[in-house]
Amino acid sequence: MKNWRRKSDGQTPKSYEIRVDDAELPRKTIHISGRLSFSNAMQAHDEILEGLHRSAHKSLTLDLSDLHYFDGAGVVVILDVEKRSNAADVEFALVGLSGGVAGLLSLVDREALTRRIDVKASKPKSIPLQVGETSLAVMDDVRVMVSFVGDATLAMIHALRNPGSVRWRDVLFYMERSGADALPIVGLISLLLGLILGFQAVMQLSQFGANIYTANLVGLSVLRELGPLMTCILVAGRSGSAFAAEIGTMKVSEEVDALQTMGFDPVRFLVTPKLLALMIMVPMLTLYADIIGLLGGMIVGITSGGLTITAYVAQSFRTIDLWDFGQGLIKSEAFAILIALVGCMRGFQVSGGAAGVGKYTTSAVVTGIFLIIVADSIFTLIFQYYF
Numbered sequence: 317m318k319n320w321r322r323k324s325d326g327q328t329p330k331s332y333e334i335r336v337d338d339a340e341l342p343r344k345t346i347h348i349s350g351r352l353s354f355s356n357a358m359q360a361h362d363e364i365l366e367g368l369h370r371s372a373h374k375s376l377t378l379d380l381s382d383l384h385y386f387d388g389a390g391v392v393v394i395l396d397v398e399k400r401s402n403a404a405d406v407e408f409a410l411v412g413l414s415g416g417v418a419g420l421l422s423l424v425d426r427e428a429l430t431r432r433i434d435v436k437a438s439k440p441k442s443i444p445l446q447v448g449e450t451s452l453a454v455m456d457d458v459r460v461m462v463s464f465v466g467d468a469t470l471a472m473i474h475a476l477r478n479p480g481s482v483r484w485r486d487v488l489f490y491m492e493r494s495g496a497d498a499l500p501i502v503g504l505i506s507l508l509l510g511l512i513l514g515f516q517a518v519m520q521l522s523q524f525g526a527n528i529y530t531a532n533l534v535g536l537s538v539l540r541e542l543g544p545l546m547t548c549i550l551v552a553g554r555s556g557s558a559f560a561a562e563i564g565t566m567k568v569s570e571e572v573d574a575l576q577t578m579g580f581d582p583v584r585f586l587v588t589p590k591l592l593a594l595m596i597m598v599p600m601l602t603l604y605a606d607i608i609g610l611l612g613g614m615i616v617g618i619t620s621g622g623l624t625i626t627a628y629v630a631q632s633f634r635t636i637d638l639w640d641f642g643q644g645l646i647k648s649e650a651f652a653i654l655i656a657l658v659g660c661m662r663g664f665q666v667s668g669g670a671a672g673v674g675k676y677t678t679s680a681v682v683t684g685i686f687l688i689i690v691a692d693s694i695f696t697l698i699f700q701y702y703f
């Protein structure tokens with residue numbers, strides 16, 4: 317039998333005593349007597365662990381029969397010792413529980429708090445499993461998109477048949493947000509794009525004395541491809557994300573459920589104004605971007621290509637016709653529909669609070685830009701080989 321040092325919590329000359337009995341190997345018994353309270357719990361905890369670690373034993377018994385004061389801090393000490401014993405594969409037993417001590421310990425779930433948790437490293441998923449899960453997710457996303465496109469189509473048919481049912485004030489609001497407010501950034505990007513195209517064209521064509529063809533390259537590139545493409549990418553980043561965030565926030569705050577409860581169709585109420593606004597404003601933004609892009613190319617052709625304004629404009633008119641403008645406008649109309657549908661669809665898919673809003677807003681932008689690129693490729697092939 318070993319007597320360990322005694323500690324005092326300032327209330328009594330002898331507040332607690334810890335005695336370690338390891339005569340009967342392989343079991344070690346630790347006797348705790350006196351007071352085990354908040355004032356001395358840390359010291360007692362350290363002594364018990366010291367007694368536990370001094371020799372290798374396969375079992376440990378805590379004897380609390382001589383405790384005459386025990387509070388919540390004592391419970392924490394006992395539970396921590398038991399948890400450490402379980403983690404070290406030491407059999408643990410608690411004996412000598414008096415009425416008060418047993419009653420206090422009965423208030424906690426010892427098994428749940430002291431259970432040993434074996435953390436197993438998760439195995440990485442195999443490549444076929446990842447491909448399969450991704451394929452199923454894409455198929456489910458396509459199913460949701462087809463269903464949503466059907467609902468939006470019915471809503472638009474209803475709007476055409478009943479123009480008075482459309483919330484035109486909201487349409488004007490979204491036209492301002494997605495169109496007028498986007499003019500500065502669209503104009504700046506289009507001007508820079510025209511300057512870059514013009515500069516690259518002049519640098520290459522000047523080697524062959526063909527500076528005049530800068531107008532051809534800039535004009536066709538901007539009108540057919542880059543004008544509608546860059547405009548709609550900007551609209552997807554601005555308006556598509558805004559639509560997803562707005563509807564997603566309404567979904568999280570249960571405003572969408574409230575609309576359904578009051579008898580409103582959420583698609584007609586929320587999607588139709590946004591879709592109409594983009595269908596009207598995006599082609600206008602594209603036309604604006606085309607003009608600014610052509611102006612940027614002309615600036616470079618005049619300043620760096622040695623061309624005159626008259627020569628550049630005349631060459632542009634010889635190269636460009638209305639069908640070149642038409643291709644860009646047709647693409648922009650299709651892109652506008654994609655942006656509005658994807659943004660609103662992602663908004664209705666939001667769940668899980670603020671994190672869900674951020675997740676699906678990001679997804680709206682990424683999906684919108686991806687579908688714009690795919691649609692642009694399809695339109696380019698169709699216009700090239702069939703028109």
